[in-house]
Every structure is written in C-alpha cells, then in structure tokens.
Amino acid sequence: MNTRYRYLPGTILLTVIIMLSCIGLQGQTRLQKARELKEKYEYIAAIAMYKEYMQTGQLNTEEKRDLAGCYLLTGDTRSAEDWLGQVVSSGENTAEDVLHYAEVLKTNGKYAEAEVQYKSYGKLQPSMKEKSEQAVRSCEQALAWMGDPDYYELTNADMFNSENSDFGLIPFEGGYILTSDRKLKGRMYTTEDIYGWTGKPYLQLLYVHDKNGQKNYTEEIANLNNRYHNGPGVVDKNTWTIYYTRTKMVKLTKKPLNCDPTSWYDNSTTKDYVNRLEIYYSKYADGKWDQPTIFQYSDPKSYSVGHPALSPDGKIMYFISDMAGGYGGTDIYYCEKFTDGTWSSPKNAGNVINTAGREMFPYVGSDGTLYYSTDGIAGMGGLDLYYSKGSKDSWSAPQNMKYPFNSPKDDFSICFTGTGTGYLSSNREGGKGEDDIYSFMPSPPKTLVMTVVTKEKLDSNRVAILAGVNVQITDHENQAVTVTGGANQKYYATVDCNKEYVVKGTKEGYFTGEKVLTTSCTTRHDTVAVEVLLEKIVINKAIVLNNIYYDYDKWDIRPDAALELDKLVKILSENPGISIELGSHTDSRGKEKYNQTLSQKRAESAVAYIVSKGIASERITAKGYGESVPLNKCVDGVECTEEEYQLNRRTEFKVTSIGKK
Numbered sequence: 302m303n304t305r306y307r308y309l310p311g312t313i314l315l316t317v318i319i320m321l322s323c324i325g326l327q328g329q330t331r332l333q334k335a336r337e338l339k340e341k342y343e344y345i346a347a348i349a350m351y352k353e354y355m356q357t358g359q360l361n362t363e364e365k366r367d368l369a370g371c372y373l374l375t376g377d378t379r380s381a382e383d384w385l386g387q388v389v390s391s392g393e394n395t396a397e398d399v400l401h402y403a404e405v406l407k408t409n410g411k412y413a414e415a416e417v418q419y420k421s422y423g424k425l426q427p428s429m430k431e432k433s434e435q436a437v438r439s440c441e442q443a444l445a446w447m448g449d450p451d452y453y454e455l456t457n458a459d460m461f462n463s464e465n466s467d468f469g470l471i472p473f474e475g476g477y478i479l480t481s482d483r484k485l486k487g488r489m490y491t492t493e494d495i496y497g498w499t500g501k502p503y504l505q506l507l508y509v510h511d512k513n514g515q516k517n518y519t520e521e522i523a524n525l526n527n528r529y530h531n532g533p534g535v536v537d538k539n540t541w542t543i544y545y546t547r548t549k550m551v552k553l554t555k556k557p558l559n560c561d562p563t564s565w566y567d568n569s570t571t572k573d574y575v576n577r578l579e580i581y582y583s584k585y586a587d588g589k590w591d592q593p594t595i596f597q598y599s600d601p602k603s604y605s606v607g608h609p610a611l612s613p614d615g616k617i618m619y620f621i622s623d624m625a626g627g628y629g630g631t632d633i634y635y636c637e638k639f640t641d642g643t644w645s646s647p648k649n650a651g652n653v654i655n656t657a658g659r660e661m662f663p664y665v666g667s668d669g670t671l672y673y674s675t676d677g678i679a680g681m682g683g684l685d686l687y688y689s690k691g692s693k694d695s696w697s698a699p700q701n702m703k704y705p706f707n708s709p710k711d712d713f714s715i716c717f718t719g720t721g722t723g724y725l726s727s728n729r730e731g732g733k734g735e736d737d738i739y740s741f742m743p744s745p746p747k748t749l750v751m752t753v754v755t756k757e758k759l760d761s762n763r764v765a766i767l768a769g770v771n772v773q774i775t776d777h778e779n780q781a782v783t784v785t786g787g788a789n790q791k792y793y794a795t796v797d798c799n800k801e802y803v804v805k806g807t808k809e810g811y812f813t814g815e816k817v818l819t820t821s822c823t824t825r826h827d828t829v830a831v832e833v834l835l836e837k838i839v840i841n842k843a844i845v846l847n848n849i850y851y852d853y854d855k856w857d858i859r860p861d862a863a864l865e866l867d868k869l870v871k872i873l874s875e876n877p878g879i880s881i882e883l884g885s886h887t888d889s890r891g892k893e894k895y896n897q898t899l900s901q902k903r904a905e906s907a908v909a910y911i912v913s914k915g916i917a918s919e920r921i922t923a924k925g926y927g928e929s930v931p932l933n934k935c936v937d938g939v940e941c942t943e944e945e946y947q948l949n950r951r952t953e954f955k956v957t958s959i960g961k962k
Contacts, residue, residue, distance in 0.1 A: 331350055331351075331353050331354035331358075332350075332351075332354050332358075332364065334350050335347045335350035335351045335354065335367075336367070338350060339367065339370075339371060341497065342497060342498045343497040343498065343500075344371045344374050344375050344498055344499075345375060345498075345499060345500040346497070346500070347371050348368065348371045348372065348375070351364075351367075351368050351371070362388055362391045362393040362394070365384050365385075365387050365388050365391075366384075366385075366388055366398070368384050369381045369384035369385045369388065369401075372384065373405070374498070375498075375499065376728060376735050378405055378408050378409050378710075379409060381405050382402075382405045382406060382409055382411075385398065385401055385402040385405055386402060388402070389402045389418075396422055396425035396426040396429075399418055399421050399422045399425060400418075400419075400422045400426075400429075400433075402418050403415045403418030403419045403421075403422060403436065406418060407436075407439075407440060407443075407682045407709060408682045408683055408709055408710060409709060410682070410708075410709035410730070412440040412441075412443055412444050412709075413440075413444075415436075415440050416437050416440045416441070419433045419434075419436040419437050419440070420433060420437060435679050436679060438679070439679035439680060439681075443680070443681040443682065443704075443709070446681065446701075446703045446704040446707075447704045450703070450704045450705055451702075451703055451704065451705065451706065452743060452744055452745040452746060452822065453705055453706070453721070453741050453742065453743055453744055454741065454742055454743075454744035455705040455706070455725075455739050455740070455741045456739060456740050456741075457731070457732060457733060457737055457738075457739055458470075458724060458737070458738045458739055458740045459733060460509075460517045461477065461479060461509060461517070461738045462732070462733040462734055462737045462738055463481060463483035463733070463734050464483070464733065464734045465481065465482045465483045465484075465501050465502075465734050465735060466480075466481060466482050466483075466501075466504070466734060466735040466736040467479055467480070467481045467483065467726075467734060467736060467737060467738055468480055468481075468533065468713070468714050468726035468736045468737075468738060469532055469533025469534070469662075469714045469726060470714070470716055470724045470726070470738045471533075471534065471535060471536060471716055472716075472718060473508070473536055474510075475510060476508055476509050476510030477508070477509045477510075478506055478507070478508055478509075478522070478534065478536070478543075479506075479507055479509060479532075479738065480504050480505070480506060480507075480531070480532030480533045480534075481504065481505060481507050481519075482496070482499065482501045482502050482503065482504050482505070483502070483507075483519075483734075484501075484502055485507075485519065485520070485521065490502060493528070494528070496530075503528065503529050503530050503531075504530040504531055504532055505521060505526045505531050505532065506521075506522050506525050506526055506531050506532045506534060506545060507519050507520065507521060507522065508520055508521075508522050522590065523589060523590065524583065524589070524590045524591065524592055524593065525543070525545065525583060525590050525593060527547060529547065529548050529549070529550070530546075530547065530548040530576075531545065531546070531547050532545055532546060533545065533546060533608060533662070533714060534546065534609065535609050535610050535611050535664075536585075537611050537615040538615075539614065539615040540584070540615060541584060541585040541586065542582055542583065542584050542585070543582060543583050543585065543590065544580055544581070544582045544596070544609040544611070544618065545580070545581060545582075545609065546578055546579070546580060546581075546607035546608055546609070547578070547579045547580075547581050547593075548576045548577065548578055548579070549576070549577050549578075549579055549601045550575070550576060577601035577602075577604070577605045578601075578605035578606060578607030578608075578621075579595060579596070579599040579601055579605070579606065579607070580595070580596035580598075580599055580606050580607060580609050580620060581593040581594065581595055581596065581599075582594055582596060596609075596644075597643065597644060598636065598644065598646070598647050600624075603624070603625075604622055604623050604624035604625070605621075605622060605623050605624075605631075606620050606621070606622045606624075606634075606647075607620060607621055607622075608620055608621045608661060608662050608663060610663040610664050610665050610671075611665060612665050612669065612692070613665065613666075613667055613668075613669060615638065616637060616638045617635055617636070617637055617638070617665075617692065617693065618635060618636050618638070618644065619633055619634070619635045619650065619663045619665065619671070620633070620634055620635075620636075620647075620663070621633055621634070621660060621661055621662075621663065622634050622647065624647070626649065627649060627655065628649070628652050628655040628656060628657060629655060629656050629657040629658050629659065629660070629677055630657075630658060630659040631659045631660055631661060632649055632650070632655040632660055633649075633650040633654060633655055633660045633663050633671075633673060634647040634648060634649055634650060635647070635648055635650055635693055635694070636648070637693075648693070648694060649694065650693065650694050650696070651694040651695070651696060653689070653691075653696045653697070653698065653699070654671070654673070654675075654687075654689050654696050654699055655677075656675060656677025656678060657677055658675055658676045658677025658678070659675060659676055659677065659684075660673055660674070660675045660677065661673065661674050661675070661684065661713060662674045662684075662713040662714045662715075664714070664715050664716060666717055667717070669690075669691075669692060670688050670689070670690055671688065671689050671690075671691070671696065672686060672687070672688045672702075672715045673686075673687060673688075673689075674686055674687070674711070674712065674713035674714075675687060675699075678699065678701070680701055680707060681701075681704065681707045681708060681709055682708070682709035682710060683709070683710050683711035683712070683728075684711040684712060684713050685701055685702070685707045685712060686701075686702040686706050686707055686712050686713065686715055686725065687699040687700060687701055687702060688700055688702060705741075706725065706741070708727060708729040708730075709729070709730075710727060710728045710729040710730070711727065711728050711736075712725060712726070712727045712729070713725070713726050713727070714726040721741075721742060721743040722740075722741065722742045722743070723740070723741060724738055724739065724740055724741070725738075725739055725741065726738055726739070727739055745798060745822040746798060746822050746827050747797065747798055747822075748795050748796065748797055748798065748827075749795070749796055749797075749798060749820055749822065749827055749828060749829050750793060750794070750795060750796075750827060750828045750829075751774065751793065751794045751795070751796045751802070751804075751820075751828070751829050751830075751831060752791060752792070752793055752828055752829070752830050752831065753772050753774075753784075753791070753792040753793070753794070753804055753806075753831045753832075753833060754766075754790060754791055754792075754830070754831070754832050754833070755767045755768075755770040755772065755790045755792070755806045755814070755833050755835065756790075756832060756833070756834055756835070757811070757834070757835055757836070757837065758834045758835065758836045764834060766789075766790050767790065767806075767808070767811075767835055768790055769808055770790070770806045770807065770808045770814075770833070770835065771806065771807045771808065772784050772787075772792045772804065772805070772806050772833070773804075773805045773806075773807070774794050774796070774802055774803070774804050774805075775802065775803050775805075776796075776797075776800060776801065776802055776803075777800065777801040777802075782794045782795075782796060782802070783795075796820055796829075797820065798820055798821070798822035799819065799820060799821065799822065800819065800820055801817065801818070801819045802817070802818060802819075802820065803815065803816075803817050804816045804817075804818070804831050804833055805833070805875070806833040806835055807835075807875075808835060809878075810837060810838055810959065811835040811836060811837055811838060812835060812836045812837075812838055812872060812875075812876055813835070813872075813875035813876055814833040814834050814835040814836075815833070815875070816831050816832070816833050818831065838876075838879065838956050838959060839956070840955075840956055840957065840958070840959070841955050841956070841957065842955055842956070843884070843953045843954075843955045844953055844954055844955065845951055845952070845953045846865050846866070846868070846869060846951075846952045846953060846954065847865065848861065848862070848864075848865050849862045849865050849866070849907070849951070849952035850862055851903055854899070856899065856902040856903040856905075856906045857906065858906055858907065858910045862907075863910065866907060866910055866911060867914070869883075869911060869954060870911055870914045870915075870916060873911070873916045873920065873921070874915075874916070878959055878960045879920070879956050879958070879959055879960075880919075880920045880921065880922075880956070880957050880958045880960070881920065881921055881922070881954045881955060881956055881957060882921075882922045882923075882924050882954065882955055882957050883904055883907055883908055883911070883921060883922070883923055883924065883952070883953075883954045884904060884924045884925070884926050884952070884953050884954065884955070885900040885901070885903040885904035885907065885923075885924075885925050885926065885951075885952050886900060886926045886927070886928070886930060886949055886950065886951050886952070886953070887899060887900050887927055887928050887949070887950055888928060888931075888935060888941075888946040888947075888949040888950050889928045889931065889935055889936050889937050889939070889946075889949070890946065891928075893927060893928060893937075896927040896928045897925060897926075897927035897928075897929075898925070898927075899925070899927075900925035900926055900927045901923070901924075901925025901927075902925070903925065903952070904923035904924055904925045904952075905923040905925075907923070907952060908921050908922070908923040922957070928949070931949045932948050932949055932951075933945055933948055933949065935948075935949055
C-alpha cells in the first residue's frame with residue numbers, strides 16, 4: 302500500500318490500519334514512543350523505534366500486529382507477511398489474523414499459500430465461508446490469467462520513474478504531467494516539506510519534457526502545487542483546463558461514523574485532524590497556468606472529492622468521493638457541465654460499477670469507455686483495473702483487464718496514448734520505486750501451436766475419431782511444417798501468425814481430408830484447433846458433383862462447370878490409387894435415344910477436361926446414362942416441377958477400384 306493510500310479521502314485517512322489495543326507499556330519507553338509515532342501516522346519512524354526496542358526485548362503478539370500494520374502502510378508487504386505469519390503461528394491468533402495473512406500472501410503473489418489461509422479462515426469463521434470460497438476462486442482465476450496472458454508487452458517506463466512514488470502520467474504539450482513525491486535536484490527541503498507518514502516529500506504535479514538537450518527533464522509546475530499533496534489530474538484539451546486533486550487538513554468536530562473501509566482492522570479512534578480531498582482547476586494560456594480555482598462541489602468539512610476524469614468532449618466529469626449515500630468506501634460520481642462553465646450537482650454513477658469497496662482513479666478513453674481501479678471485486682490482488690461501457694449512471698458489467706495489466710499488487714491510473722498503447726501505474730514487484738509508471742503496447746505472438754484432430758465422416762450428421770491418419774501441413778509456399786504427436790488422434794505443429802496453411806490427412810481406403818486456413822493472433826489464446834474430416838471410399842457409391850451445368854443441347858464444358866470439375870481433379874490427384882467412372886444423367890424430357898447420346902457426349906467431354914489437367918486417361922471412364930437412372934418419380938409421362946427435373950440432371954462419379962498409392 303503506497304502513497305496513494307496515504308492520500309485517501311475523509312475518514313479513510315483518519316482510521317487507517319492501526320492494529321493496537323490498550324497495552325500497558327510500563328516504562329518501556331521505546332514501545333511507547335513507537336505507538337505514539339504510529340498514532341501520528343509517522344510509520345517509518347515507528348518501524349525504526351520498534352527495531353530499536355527489539356535489540357533488547359521481544360514483541361508480543363499484539364505488538365507484532367502493530368508492526369505488521371506499519372509495514373503495510375509503508376508498502377513493505379514482504380515484511381508485513383513475515384510478521385503476520387508469526388502472529389498466525391503464535392497460537393494466539395484470531396480468525397481475522399488468518400484473513401489478513403491470506404490477503405497479504407495474495408498481495409505478494411503467493412496464491413497457493415493464500416488459498417490455504419482463506420480456507421482456514423472459512424473454517425474458523427463459518428459465517429464468512431462464502432467470502433473465503435470467493436477469495437479462493439479469485440486466487441485460482443489469477444493463476445489462470447497469468448498462465449494465459451493478454452498479448453500486451455508491459456515495460457517499466459524507467460525514464461519517468463524515481464526511487465519514490467510516481468504515478469498518474471498524462472500527456473501534455475509535447476511532454477507529460479505526472480504525480481510524484483521525489484526530491485528535485487537543487488531544491489532544499491525542510492521538515493515542513495516532508496510527509497511524516499512516508500518520510501518523503503508531499504506529492505507534487507511535475508512536468509517531464511526535453512529541456513536544453515536533457516531528455517526527460519523534470520520540473521515543478523508553477524501555480525498548481527501547494528505545500529501539501531497535489532495530483533493526479535486530467536487536462537481538458539477543449540478548454541486547456543487541468544482538473545486535479547489536492548488534500549486539505551480539516552479539524553474534526555465529531556467522531557467519525559465509520560471505521561476505515563480501506564483497512565482490514567477496525568479502529569475508530571478520533572484524531573484532531575483528517576485529510577480530505579478537493580478538486581481544483583486551472584487554465585493554461587501563454588505557456589503558464591493561472592491561479593487554481595476550487596471545484597464548486599468540493600466540501601472538505603463534510604467529504605472528499607478527487608481523482609477527476611473527463612469525457613472526450615469535456616462535458617462530463619467523473620470523480621471519486623466518500624460523500625454520504627454511496628455504496629462503499631469511495632464511489633465514482635459524475636457532474637455534467639453547463640454552457641456557462643458551471644457543473645450540475647454530483648450524481649452517483651450507480652451500483653453496476655460502484656461496490657462496497659473503493660473505486661478509484663477513473664479514466665475515460667477516446668471512445669467513452671470508463672477505466673478505473675477497485676478492490677471491491679475479487680481480482681488478482683489489491684487494486685485491479687477494470688473497464689465498463691456506457692456513460693453517467695448507465696454501465697455494462699465491469700470487466701477485469703486481467704494480466705499483465707493487473708498484478709498481485711495495485712494497478713491504477715491508466716492512460717491511453719494510441720490504439721492499444723499507453724501507460725498505467727503499479728507498485729508491482731520489480732519496479733524502480735514504490736509506485737512506478739509502466740508503458741504498454743500490443744505484442745501478439747509470432748507463432749501459434751496448431752492442434753489437429755482427425756475424424757471420419759460417417760454421414761451428414763455424425764463423425765467419429767479416426768486413428769492411423771498421416772497428417773501433413775504446408776504453408777502457402779508449399780513448405781512442409783514439422784508435425785508431432787498422434788496419440789489420441791491429436792497432432793501438433795508450430796506455425797506462424799497471419800499465414801495460410803493447408804492441413805491434409807491421408808489414410809489408405811479414405812479420401813484425403815483437407816482444411817485450408819489462415820492463422821490469426823488477435824485472441825488471448827496461443828493455440829489454434831483444426832479438425833480434418835476423412836471419408837471412407839466405398840466402391841461403386843455414387844457421389845454427385847454439384848453445379849455441373851451445360852448449355853441447351855450442348856456438351857461443351859462451361860467455365861462454371863470447369864470450377865466444379867477442378868475439384869474432382871484435386872480428389873484424383875490427392876488419391877492416386879483410385880480409378881473412377883464419371884457418369885452423366887439427363888431428365889426424362891426428350892427422346893430416350895437422344896438423351897442417351899447427349900449424356901454420353903457430356904460425360905466424355907467432362908472426362909476429356911479432367912485428362913487435360915494431367916489425370917491419366919486409364920484412371921477415368923466416361924458413362925452416359927441418359928434418363929435411365931432417375932432419383933425420383935420423374936419418368937416419362939409424369940409431370941414434375943423444374944426443381945424435380947433438375948435433381949435428375951446431374952453429373953456424378955463413383956470409385957470403381959482402389960490400387961496402391
């Protein structure tokens with residue numbers, strides 16, 4: 302849990318994870334000092350004081366919980382895992398300790414271990430069995446997503462990142478605006494410039510650009526930042542206005558109604574001050590920003606508003622708030638812009654996207670798609686990125702963006718710079734700092750695994766697995782592809798993306814089966830399944846060649862008939878061991894002798910065409926049947942429809958013998 306959590310609205314920051322009970326320290330000054338520091342949100346200093354104490358003493362179970370809480374709130378989930386593990390194994394743990402241990406294991410990507418603890422929690426707390434089972438399923442789903450990732454390349458955008466927190470990148474004027482708590486070169490920092498919670502500077506909006514040949518030169522933005530937290534923001538390019546978040550210290554006048562919804566632990570201790578979020582806006586002109594103006598619905602005495610986002614036309618603002626009447630810790634709200642520049646009253650965006658958890662960091666794409674982060678839906682861990690189609694308070698069911706957009710850690714502040722390209726922020730493992738900015742772009746695979754299954758065609762409706770088939774795969778240049786397998790009639794080959802392949806299956810006594818396809822790499826899956834059907838050769842079984850037409854009283858091969866005869870040429874070429882009879886039939890209209898002669902000439906013409914294509918003449922015989930073999934009632938003296946007559950006017954072939962190929 303990183304800087305963005307320290308910068309949360311309303312009662313959230315007031316009642317953050319403080320795992321202390323009233324324990325008498327009885328002169329243990331270091332422990333007393335550690336507790337005092339923790340209560341003042343100075344977690345880095347509190348951790349140091351706990352470490353000092355442990356040089357001479359040992360922590361009890363409650364104190365270990367406290368230390369784990371400090372580590373969680375400074376983003377050190379590995380150390381938090383160690384201490385919570387000690388709590389769970391102490392014999393003095395509660396069911397809640399087990400749940401919290403499971404959560405931090407999941408956050409650290411240890412899904413299998415987290416599943417064990419979630420199941421244990423369900424047994425210890427039967428009333429929460431459904432929640433524990435849902436958590437187990439989310440771990441299984443996360444592992445599945447990581448095993449079958451989206452085809453995107455996610456890279457740490459090192460040029461934007463420091464050893465501290467950097468997030469919320471947005472393009473602006475040939476450069477970028479980002480939110481960071483880094484220390485800037487040449488600036489002197491006093492104790493008032495340092496945030497006690499983190500021991501680092503307050504968050505500021507910075508501009509990253511190329512200055513005097515210095516790539517990615519970073520500087521403060523005049524007028525936008527005050528002495529406390531600033532950012533993230535969004536720029537309306539229609540009006541050259543930036544809307545962004547600021548925090549304000551507000552003195553409380555009453556005890557908060559709810560404990561921290563971001564925390565696993567309940568602590569409703571009242572403090573004198575609390576951080577609240579506000580939205581400010583500023584216009585850009587002549588190369589500078591004017592003095593910021595507070596958003597009309599900022600009301601830090603009552604609630605927070607922050608993380609603004611804009612529709613493409615700038616007429617709808619989405620933001621998060623913990624104002625009364627929401628569904629959870631923070632919800633997404635929206636306002637509509639009037640022609641005079643003012644905004645309508647805030648409305649909740651609805652329970653399709655808002656949950657009992659926290660919805661944060663909304664962003665609207667150029668097509669109006671809403672992207673945001675939430676921990677209110679069981680995902681990969683921490684904040685997960687989701688997207689939803691719609692507008693205002695009407696949305697489609699949110700879809701998890703899966704891996705690699707999401708990770709076991711927190712993933713948020715997405716921003717698109719092109720089709721499928723852009724940036725997001727994350728505190729995932731392997732980063733340069735606490736929160737880092739990552740670039741993403743489509744990265745489809747270059748190869749796929751082709752899986753071929755061979756089957757026998759039994760009739761028009763039934764097929765069956767066929768064993769002993771020889772499978773061959775060639776590309777459009779007739780280059781052979783290596784085929785492996787064969788067990789269970791499954792064959793495998795590695796093929797290129799976006800390329801045409803011919804897959805053939807041959808077996809003695811069967812017509813060659815063939816499938817022509819072009820591979821695609823636009824889906825999440827890196828395999829393509831192909832089914833090849835073979836048909837058993839039956840001696841003297843008539844097979845109709847469709848669409849063989851002749852002009853009236855003619856036997857010349859028309860171009861459309863040639864296309865169909867080419868298919869028979871292909872069958873004969875692929876099955877060199879067969880010999881066939883090609884038969885031509887007429888309907889019953891006309892004289893019987895005339896029909897017989899016409900059909901014979903047509904059969905001979907078809908055979909001549911096939912032979913001209915390179916098929917040996919001794920493999921094919923022409924046979925004219927005239928009207929002697931009707932397929933229906935349409936014989937001499939019977940009146941029929943044109944469709945019924947057409948059924949009898951046909952060309953067909955039958956295999957007369959099978960030799961060796």
